Amino acid sequence: MRLGISSGSLDVLKRKYIKEDSPTTLYLMTLQKCLNNCAFCTQAKESHADALMLSRISWPPIEIEDLINLLKEYNPFKRLCFQVTNHLNWEKELINTIKLFEKFNLPISISAPFDNISHMEKFFELGVDRINISIDAVGKDLFKKIKNGDFEERLAFIKEASTKFPSQITSHIIVGLGENERELVYIIDNLSKWKVTVALFAYTPLNGTLLKNMNPPNYYKYRKIQLITFLLQKNLISFNELSFDGNDNLLITENILSIAEPFFEIIFKTTGCPNCNRPYYNESPRIVPYNFPRKLKDREIEEIKDLLRNGRERINL
Numbered sequence: 001m002r003l004g005i006s007s008g009s010l011d012v013l014k015r016k017y018i019k020e021d022s023p024t025t026l027y028l029m030t031l032q033k034c035l036n037n038c039a040f041c042t043q044a045k046e047s048h049a050d051a052l053m054l055s056r057i058s059w060p061p062i063e064i065e066d067l068i069n070l071l072k073e074y075n076p077f078k079r080l081c082f083q084v085t086n087h088l089n090w091e092k093e094l095i096n097t098i099k100l101f102e103k104f105n106l107p108i109s110i111s112a113p114f115d116n117i118s119h120m121e122k123f124f125e126l127g128v129d130r131i132n133i134s135i136d137a138v139g140k141d142l143f144k145k146i147k148n149g150d151f152e153e154r155l156a157f158i159k160e161a162s163t164k165f166p167s168q169i170t171s172h173i174i175v176g177l178g179e180n181e182r183e184l185v186y187i188i189d190n191l192s193k194w195k196v197t198v199a200l201f202a203y204t205p206l207n208g209t210l211l212k213n214m215n216p217p218n219y220y221k222y223r224k225i226q227l228i229t230f231l232l233q234k235n236l237i238s239f240n241e242l243s244f245d246g247n248d249n250l251l252i253t254e255n256i257l258s259i260a261e262p263f264f265e266i267i268f269k270t271t272g273c274p275n276c277n278r279p280y281y282n283e284s285p286r287i288v289p290y291n292f293p294r295k296l297k298d299r300e301i302e303e304i305k306d307l308l309r310n311g312r313e314r315i316n317l
């Protein structure tokens, strides 16, 4: 049986060494095309993208037996993540696959099309560490348009899952799909109260997808959302302390910046399950990362501070 492996993960296994921006999680993907049709996704039913792509990363197929042999020789990973498309029998297949990796004792994350708590329970009983239930597109109309789903239902399911499996739920959110910033951070505030870990992604235009002509978010918007997400997730601020302009765009005040100041080295690193760094999942290695997969350099921190100070309206609250 074969799985897709992210090209970065495969590179680590073949070269047998890690760089500062190598993946710290081993990323694997099922190879069957998805029955869902998310407008941004290369694996969507109607996408014309190369079937071995997920986001801008290629996932070459590998026999599970070969992968296991490579891992026995060299395993620097701190987590194993399965990206699972919605296809017939995915649950049964995944259970069998996970059992093959038990011997490596890695915490396992699954990102899969769960819609049933008792099905999730089976995976946690198997020893899975975390399950991602993606929101992706925040907002009732946006969720319908991009994912053809019911936003309120998805939120209610995440809330129920987070009550049943406290601190074991992750949720992917994509910034830049046209969401309202006030609503976005309001939802992130709710998720934080439910102890759901938010994994932020920057929208990435991809050939073959329905949204291929849409631009990625600007860095100012993305940095603002990263900063506020961090503070909400760490319970350092509440939604009521946030300020917005007349168009519901977030304003980063001096007060917010001073609360965030001690954490600037970590706020802009990749968020999500522990040790998930998703290198270059959203952008080319040649440009400034939206999510830093490695430690930030002092110069990068200063640039972000400048952007947050000067890219915003000057207010002192």
Ligand code: SF4
Pocket: 025, 079, 080, 081, 082, 109, 110, 111, 131, 132, 170, 172, 199, 271, 272, 273, 276, 277, 278
């Ligand atoms: S946050 Fe990372 S490890 Fe967790 S499900 Fe998403 S991609 Fe996988």
